[in-house]
Amino acid sequence: MTMHDVLNRQRAAFMAELPVSLAVRKDRLNRAAAMIADNADAFCDALSEDFGHRSREQSMLTDIASSIAPIRHALKSVERWMRRDTRPVQFPLGLLGARAWVEYQPKGVVGVIAPWNFPVNLVMGPIAGIFAAGNRAMVKTSEFTPRTAALFEAVCGTYFAPDELAFFSGGAEVGKAFSELPFDHLIFTGATGIGRHILHAAADNLTPVTLELGGKSPVIVGKDADIAKATERVAIGKMLNAGQICLAPDYMLVPEAQEQAVVDGLKAAVSAMYPTLLANPDYTAIINDRHHQRLQDWVADARAKGATVETVNPAGEDFAGSNSRKMPLHIVRNATDDMIVMQEELFGPILPVRRYSGIDTAIAEVNRRDRPLGLYYFGPDADERRRVLDRTISGGVTLDDVVFHVSMEELPFGGIGPSGMGSYHGSDGFKTFSHAKAVFKQAKLDVAKLAGLKPPYGKATWTSIKRQMK
Structure with a gap:
């Protein structure tokens, strides 16, 4: 299947599944943790081959354990993150029975463009928030770590269907084509110069973008x-x-x-x-x-x-x-x-x-x-x-x-200006990969008449105007 085919398949499966239950989200998070834990030794070997030598203990710390930890944190927290967020309404609507709240709804299919320096962690860290929020994901791995990329592609099918999580590898042309896909959200980790190109590519689809860049810290x-x-x-x-x-x-x-x-x-x-x-x-x-x-x-x-x-x-x-x-x-x-x-x-x-x-x-x-x-x-x-x-x-x-x-x-982890745009991790990541949908439930009374919104305008209208301008 082409990348476009996978995107279409993931989006269709996502829409058919709505709403995405807590149980489904936790199941995907558990499978994501298992994919890394079960293959930890193989990932460490691949990382060392890709780097020419990489400390096994460092890889376990910075790519294996640090990938599983945010997933475990999401598993413990996702039920709380999913709760509706009740908001106040203007006086006197609350007294009349009106209510307002925010529901956090998954966006759909999220694209992840991962770098080479921590090529496991900087895939799985975003995945923790993406799956917790109820989304599906497509991942473009770095061409500089081909063995790690190949391992992801080899093991992913054991844990996930292609309409849940899919990996793609290749050079700059593949990366360009990937960034031009009409994702529901795109997260890129890498150099500032490349980030500018990613932002341009996403703009044609009005795809919201999170950029994790760098700079001189x-x-x-x-x-x-x-x-x-x-x-x-x-x-x-x-x-x-x-x-x-x-x-x-x-x-x-x-x-x-x-x-x-x-x-x-x-x-x-x-x-x-x-x-x-x-x-x-x-x-x-x-x-x-x-x-x-x-x-x-x-x-x-x-x-x-x-x-x-x-x-x-x-x-x-x-x-x-x-x-x-x-x-x-x-x-x-x-x-x-x-x-x-x-x-x-x-x-x-x-x-x-x-x-x-x-x-x-x-x-x-x-x-x-x-x-x-x-x-x-x-x-x-x-x-x-x-x-x-x-x-x-x-x-x-x-x-x-x-x-x-x-x-x-x-x-929240993220940059500002040339060092990045947006943030993720923990509850902030859940919100980044969710749509905060505003919901208002009107009171049973004829509020439009009481507030002077219903023509013919008159005294009630001016009373409402004066109240709002105080």
Whole structure:
């Protein structure tokens, strides 16, 4: 079947099924969790093959467990999410017996375009909200993770009929055709540049779109921050998946007097966690040769333009002489705006560290760039923290750590401006993939006459007008 055929089949089955019961939603969620849990080992193998090496434990944490957790959360919460939301009506309609409420109704068929960096989790996270809301789904997987994509296609039929969930793989042409389908909703996770094309394609069908993009997520180290704790937590977030995370710390802003301490703290933390890299099973490789070369070129660009680059290579390993795509952390000092590392989202183990003279200078540095997907602040000063929260705009914030806000199921995850549009996760995801249908039930009395809405207009009409204009 073509993608159009599958879409038509899913939509017909969806319309025939309405209303989608709680039992059906829970059954699909349970089957989705089973699809991942039953094939966890195979998914970990496929992920490692796709990356050239990927830590098995990391894959279990970030792609297997983190896929099942939102599904389990949805299973526990969906009955509550489905309840009608009673709303007040204007005086005196409520006294006369009128009632208003919102019903959350499934939209229909939702398209999911998934990226390569977490190619299981960023399929199944949206699926949790999509199925909880009573929809069906079609998924376009990334061509950069072909083994993972093939595994999804191989196992899906054991758990789902094609009119419930279907997977499609292929390159840019397949992705373009997929994004042009008249879905009832489309969610895309990936680069900002591609997101613009997705939005254009969806516009022709007036398809509502959720865009989960990226950007340069800053770390602000406050003047009284615990440097050892802050640098260890930044190092954990930066080195996870070798920095190939949309929420990875992209650059650090540190007080002038603490720059050296921050650099030393980063080196110590990385060296303790990864005393070796090339043969270390805990450290992940860069996804492909093109991205590996891109990162090397960006480091060379920074050096050529005057940056000091400090490579964190505790064992003194020969990366240039290896055929591995593993890459150590490169700390870039004296990074300037004309360097690519300060212009583009890095998506790899490169970390510029820039100095600031006061917190308002750091805030201004953030605000003159595109609004980021995440922002991270370290420090005990409540006033300084409040100023950062009030004076910056970002998709989300983690205080005294990095990335963690994305794992909170009842916090909306999404960007703003170039870092994204819309959000999902938990109840917010349920609402994203639902249509909030307004319902009003009129009172038995002749309200139109009482409110002066029924011609001929007269005293009652003017009484109603004056009441509404008070």
